[in-house]
Amino acid sequence: MFNLGHLLVDAGRGEEAEVFYRRAxxxxxxxxxxxxxxxLRQAGREEEAEDFYRRxxxxxxxxxxxxxxxxxxxxGREEESEGLYRRAVEAGH
Structure with a gap:
């Protein structure tokens, strides 16, 4: 499901990719x-993107x-942004 989603994104078929990513x-x-x-972020659906990034x-x-x-x-949520960047750094990113 994941690989098919990735392939579909590369082929410019984002709507179909979304279906397989959701299944994965x-x-x-x-x-x-x-x-x-x-x-979702690229599609301007930031609230939905936030949910999946958080997961x-x-x-x-x-x-x-x-x-x-x-x-x-x-x-504009600078404090939360900084906390996330720091968390990534602490995890070795």
Missing amino acids: VETGHTGAMFNLGNL AVEAGDTDAMCNLGSLMRQA
Whole structure:
């Protein structure tokens, strides 16, 4: 599901990719959480992206920590952004 989602994104078929990423998220796939967050953010669906980034962050994904930090900074939530960046640094990112 994850790999098919990735392939579909690369082919410019984001709507289809979303379906497979969501299915992979249901199985607990952290990479799908992160990639779905990216896909939703690129589509301007920041609130939904935040949810999936947060799921990946809770699973320990440092890239998600950075992307969520960026999203929070964009939203003017500087303190939360800094905390996420620091958490990523502490985890070795």
